[in-house]
Amino acid sequence: MRQTRDSEAAAAALSADELAVPAPRGLGTVLTVLFAAASGALAANLYYAQPLVALIGADTGLPVSAESSLVTLAQIGYAVGLVLLVPLGDVLENRRLILATMAANVVALAGLAFAPGLALLFTAMLAVGITSTAAQMIVPLAANLAPAEERGAVVGNVMSGLLLGILLARPLSSFLAEFVGWRGVFGLSAGVIAALGLAALFLLPERRPEGTRGYGALIASLGRLFVNQPVLRRRALYHAAMFAAFSLFWTATPILLLREPYGFSPGGVALFTLAGVLGVLAAPIAGRMADRGYTRAGTAVAIGTAVLAFGLALFGESSLAALVAAGILIDLGVQANLVLGQREIYQLDDTIRSRLNAVYMTTFFLGGALGSALTSPVLEAFGWQGICLIGIAMPATALAYFLVVDRPA
Incomplete structure (x- = not known):
C-alpha cells in the first residue's frame, strides 16, 4: 500500500511538472544540430525561387513582368506568419506548434511542386512563406531551453544553421534545377522538411509556456x-x-x-x-x-x-x-x-x-x-x-x- 501511495504521489508530481515551464537545461549536440538544420531548411524555402522565376514563368505561362511577384508573395507570407503564427509560441505548447507548422509546410511545398496552374501556384507560394516561419518558432525555443550563461552561444549555433540555409538556397536551387527542374527543387525541399519533422517528432522536448x-x-x-x-x-x-x-x-x-x-x-x-x-x-x-x-x-x-x-x-x-x-x-x-x-x-x-x-x-x-x-x-x-x-x-x-x-x- 505504501508503495502504491508513493507511486501515486510521484505521478501527481510528474503531472504538475509537465504543466510548468521546464527549467533551462541545455540542448546537447543532437538537439542543437536538429534545431540548426530545421531552421536552415525552413528559411531556405523563401529563397529557392529567386533564381528560378524565369523557369517557373516559362513553365506556367506567367508573364515576365509578373515573375518577381512569386518572390514577393513568399516574403509577404513570411511577414504574415511572423505576426500571426510565431507569437503563438508564448501561449501554446511549443513542440506541437512547431510540428504542426512543419507538417503544413510540407503540404504547401508539395502543392507548389505539383501546381497545375497559376491560382494554385500563387496560393501554395503564399502558404510556403507563412509556414516557413516555423524556423522562428525554433529559435526562441532554443533560447528558452538554454541556460542563461550559454544562451548567446546556443542561439548563435542555431542561427548558424538558419543563416547557412538562407545563404545556400540560391546557388543550390540554381544547380538542382538543371537536373530536376524547378518543381523538383520544391519537391526535394518537401522531403527534407518531412524528414526533419519526423526527427523532431522523436527528439523535440515539450515546452508549455505560462501565457494564458x-x-x-x-x-x-x-x-x-x-x-x-x-x-x-x-x-x-x-x-x-x-x-x-x-x-x-x-x-x-x-x-x-x-x-x-x-x-x-x-x-x-x-x-x-x-x-x-x-x-x-x-x-x-x-x-x-x-x-x-x-x-x-x-x-x-x-x-x-x-x-x-x-x-x-x-x-x-x-x-x-x-x-x-x-x-x-x-x-x-x-x-x-x-x-x-x-x-x-x-x-x-x-x-x-x-x-x-x-x-x-x-x-x-x-x-x-x-x-x-x-x-x-x-x-x-x-x-x-x-x-x-x-x-x-x-x-x-x-x-x-x-x-x-x-x-x-
Missing part, C-alpha cells in the same frame, strides 16, 4: 511591445538598416554581374553567391562575444563592417575581388548583428520570447523588403555608385545613432 491570454490580445500586444520596449525597438531598427543594405547588395550584384564587363552566366552568379556563405561563421562568434559581455563592442564592429563592405563595393564595377570581399564582409556584419540583437532581446522577458522575436524579425524583414524594392529604380537612375552610397548610408546612420545616442546608462 487570448489570441486577439496576443497579436495586439506586438505593437505595444515595439513602443514600450526600447531595447527591442532599437535593436530591431538597427538590424532593419543592416538587412536593407544586405538585400540591396544581393539583389543588385547579380544584375551587375550579368551585364558587361562581367557577362556572367546564371551558374557563374550562383558560384559568386557562395562567397556569402562565409558569413555564417559570424553567428557563433557573435553569440559567444555576447555571453562574455562584449555586446556593445560587437555591435559597433558588426555595423561598421557593413559600412566598410559597401566602401569596397564602390570599386566593384571594375574589380571582382572587391565585390567578393564586399559580399563576405556584408554577410559577416549582418549575421553577427542579428545574433547580437537576438541575444539582447531574449534577455528582456523569458515569458514572451516568441513575441519579442516576432517583432524583431518583422521589423528588420520590412527593412530587407525596402532594400530590395529600391534596387532596380536606384540602379537604373544612379547606377552602381548610387547603390553603394545608399548601402553605406543605411548602416552608417544606424552606427552613428548607436555610438552617439544609444550610450549605456
Whole structure:
C-alpha cells in the first residue's frame, strides 16, 4: 500500500511538472544540430525561387513582368506568419506548434511542386512563406531551453544553421534545377522538411509556456511591445538598416554581374553567391562575444563592417575581388548583428520570447523588403555608385545613432 501511495504521489508530481515551464537545461549536440538544420531548411524555402522565376514563368505561362511577384508573395507570407503564427509560441505548447507548422509546410511545398496552374501556384507560394516561419518558432525555443550563461552561444549555433540555409538556397536551387527542374527543387525541399519533422517528432522536448491570454490580445500586444520596449525597438531598427543594405547588395550584384564587363552566366552568379556563405561563421562568434559581455563592442564592429563592405563595393564595377570581399564582409556584419540583437532581446522577458522575436524579425524583414524594392529604380537612375552610397548610408546612420545616442546608462 505504501508503495502504491508513493507511486501515486510521484505521478501527481510528474503531472504538475509537465504543466510548468521546464527549467533551462541545455540542448546537447543532437538537439542543437536538429534545431540548426530545421531552421536552415525552413528559411531556405523563401529563397529557392529567386533564381528560378524565369523557369517557373516559362513553365506556367506567367508573364515576365509578373515573375518577381512569386518572390514577393513568399516574403509577404513570411511577414504574415511572423505576426500571426510565431507569437503563438508564448501561449501554446511549443513542440506541437512547431510540428504542426512543419507538417503544413510540407503540404504547401508539395502543392507548389505539383501546381497545375497559376491560382494554385500563387496560393501554395503564399502558404510556403507563412509556414516557413516555423524556423522562428525554433529559435526562441532554443533560447528558452538554454541556460542563461550559454544562451548567446546556443542561439548563435542555431542561427548558424538558419543563416547557412538562407545563404545556400540560391546557388543550390540554381544547380538542382538543371537536373530536376524547378518543381523538383520544391519537391526535394518537401522531403527534407518531412524528414526533419519526423526527427523532431522523436527528439523535440515539450515546452508549455505560462501565457494564458487570448489570441486577439496576443497579436495586439506586438505593437505595444515595439513602443514600450526600447531595447527591442532599437535593436530591431538597427538590424532593419543592416538587412536593407544586405538585400540591396544581393539583389543588385547579380544584375551587375550579368551585364558587361562581367557577362556572367546564371551558374557563374550562383558560384559568386557562395562567397556569402562565409558569413555564417559570424553567428557563433557573435553569440559567444555576447555571453562574455562584449555586446556593445560587437555591435559597433558588426555595423561598421557593413559600412566598410559597401566602401569596397564602390570599386566593384571594375574589380571582382572587391565585390567578393564586399559580399563576405556584408554577410559577416549582418549575421553577427542579428545574433547580437537576438541575444539582447531574449534577455528582456523569458515569458514572451516568441513575441519579442516576432517583432524583431518583422521589423528588420520590412527593412530587407525596402532594400530590395529600391534596387532596380536606384540602379537604373544612379547606377552602381548610387547603390553603394545608399548601402553605406543605411548602416552608417544606424552606427552613428548607436555610438552617439544609444550610450549605456
